[in-house]
Amino acid sequence: EPFAHDHLAANLNPVGRVYYAASTxxxxxxxxxxxxxxxLGAQAxxxxxxxxxxxxxxKRLRRAAETPFNMVLEARP
Known part of the structure; x- marks a missing residue:
């Protein structure tokens, strides 16, 4: 997933703005x-x-990896 924080204010940066535009x-x-x-779009x-x-x-979800641009979530039953 594109890296996004849970709250809008934390995503208002150059990368977040590009992701919001593409998501729209x-x-x-x-x-x-x-x-x-x-x-939900790309910034959920x-x-x-x-x-x-x-x-x-x-049942299980963990953040397996992240960069300033992406996060990889691992979901398991």
């Missing part, structure tokens, strides 16, 4: 077109992603 044109419309339609943050993943039946 690509991620959010794609999400809205799906049955569930959460429209780990806390919100955790809710989605555990809501999908996964």
């Amino acid at each position: 044109f690509v991620c959010t419309p794609a999400s809205v077109s799906q049955e569930v339609g959460l429209a 943050g780990e806390a919100r992603l955790r809710k989605v993943v555990t809501g999908g039946g996964f």
